[in-house]
Amino acid sequence: MSDVTSRKYIKTKFEGVFYRLSSKIRNPKTGEPDRIYCFCYTDAQGKGHWKTVGRHSEGIRPPMVKSERAKFIAEIASTGINPATRDNVTIGQLVDAYLAWGRSEGKYVDQHYSQYKAHLKAKIHDLPVSALSSGLLSNLKAELLATPTGNTKSKKGGNVKSRGRAKPRKTLAGQTVNNIFSFMRSAINRAIATGAWSGVNPLSTKSGTWKMVKANNERLRFLTREEAKALLDDLEKRHPQLHDMALLSLRTGLRPTEIFKLRGQDVDGNACGLYIIQKGGKRVFVRVPEDMIQMLQAYKRKPAEPIFQQPRKRTAFDKTPACFQTAVRKLNLAPKDGDSLYAVTLHTMRHTFASWLAQSGKVSLMELQKLMRHKNITMTMRYAHLFPGQENEKLSIIGDMLA
Template identity: 35%
Template sequence: NYKRVVRRVPTLELAKEIEIKIKSELISGEYFDRKQKRKEDMLMNDFFYNIYLPHAKQDKKTWADDESAFRIWVSPIIAKNPLSEVSQMDIEKIKKFMADNNKSPRTIQKTLTILKHVFNVAIDFGYLAKDNPVRKVKLPKPNNMRIRFLTVDEANKFLDLAKQKDNTLYEMCVLSLYCGLRFGEIANLHYSDIDLENERLYIRNPKNQTARVVYMPEIIKEIMAQKKSANKDSTNDSLLYLNKAGKKYDEIIRKKFNAIVNQLGLNNGISDPRQKVVFHTLRHTFASWLAIQGTPIYTIKELMGHKSLAMTERYAHLIPDIKKEAINSLTKNRLLP
């Protein structure tokens, strides 16, 4: 991992003097100290664009998000700071800069998380010999908990319109509403994930990286049976839903979804993003309906594919109060005197 460095000097005597000096500095450690100082003196902007970004392009699918966040929010504050001189106070200035520009807590959190990763790379690559300056900065906690869910009447009207306009959109909406699937999970479904005999769908690469089994109600089973019957030539590795270009569905479905939302006026007069109906509202509606009918919170957690129960507890307030019912049942069964 060492690189040979060749320097030309005018005389042999000077070359020997330089050799003696370098050997002396190697023994004392001064040579490496000076080399490390040169690394740490690299300006933040230079490190990001010359070292970090080329590495991120090979290692991260979201490298463009990193570049955008750095250019817009980080660079104006610390672009000309040497790596070693970026402090916790500088990171606080970035937070304030973003807050003053009305950026949401979620956007600030995401930007600082990216910046924290940039400094971790600097440490790993030997460009920084101190603690990560982002580590002790308190990240804002966004409250992006979705509140709105559809009523049965709203859901039925939406599905009726979706079926009239685009059958693929209709099927995707039904999968989210009655199985609680995320859009990405639906777009990644393969024919091999359908198990009609056991009435199951296999979600192999979900957002939280933990595969799970989804049980198909009758409406989903019928859709899956029709798809398998109509696409007998498709291999098990084929995606269930392909666009006209033969590729995975993307934003076009969301645009069609939003068009129906607008037609029904579901977001009229609503400014709070948590109250707006988006595709993910269907998954939220699935969990909300389960809670309303008294499904145990742990069962909802498993069906939603949540990693922790804390993520599912947002639905607990919708579950009917069963405490009184539990006491009454004890009396009814004469377990109390």
């Protein structure tokens, strides 16, 4: 064994199971040098190695080491992966592999990766996955929740202040923190599924040890008819493609990410619908109004070309152009206190689509769930209060009695 020439290993009666005497640790019961049990194995290149299992004072015994060796060797034989090497796999290796796989499968992974890269990569990318203890994860979560967003300093290095009063510092939203950890969890789950790593995912919420942030990310703001018209008129002059994306979302309820991914081949004029890639990477068919089909066909894109393309780059959009917020601010649609629950984004068009349908009284809650493509009715229930009802008449009963 090339890596054990400086240590004396004593053979036990079990094949491949040895122990060595510790030069520093003594058994507290006997006072003698503690036994450190290990086993030997040979890798695919025929090179011998030792793997330490534990100490006698910790309750480790030769039969236990024999069982561990048998499982270790069986795993190498069945998977071709050395578990000892796999234990040293870093978070960065799993994240990079998941990112490459997600992109090849057409999954929308870049947005969450960019959040991971901006806020967490420098801290944990080179750590072994086995180092993700519950304590470390809790500390990272707390640090992320306290992370300021945007530029909090002036060009000269001083704090940015309003006239006579410092502006309140914004921190990362709870949902952004959840997105980062969800991305990491998916990367580890993918590694477990492919055999690149083994063990219990430390970010699994099923075990009860890890908890996501309780984030209130339900958008409360939807546009009035006048606001929607004013915003679309402004966008048409400012950015025609962005106008069409916003109009498409308002008319169909499509998510911005689904619109960004549309290709020429996804428009089916005969069936009057679109083939979209929704959350999770699943491709589905969605019926849309005929004038929306005509609007998309007017771009005359080739089958594999993105319908909406970034200027000069000729590539698909990966985020909403900044001029959307320019229009929002110009029209005074942004919340004055910066509350993200009332912010107007491109996704607000989808929220407005659902809200207007609910207010119309012409669709049921189940029909709205289908139109929004929600996985469960709970997601649709956020619009339940908008459905016409007799609440006002009921609330007047007490007033009438008092009168």
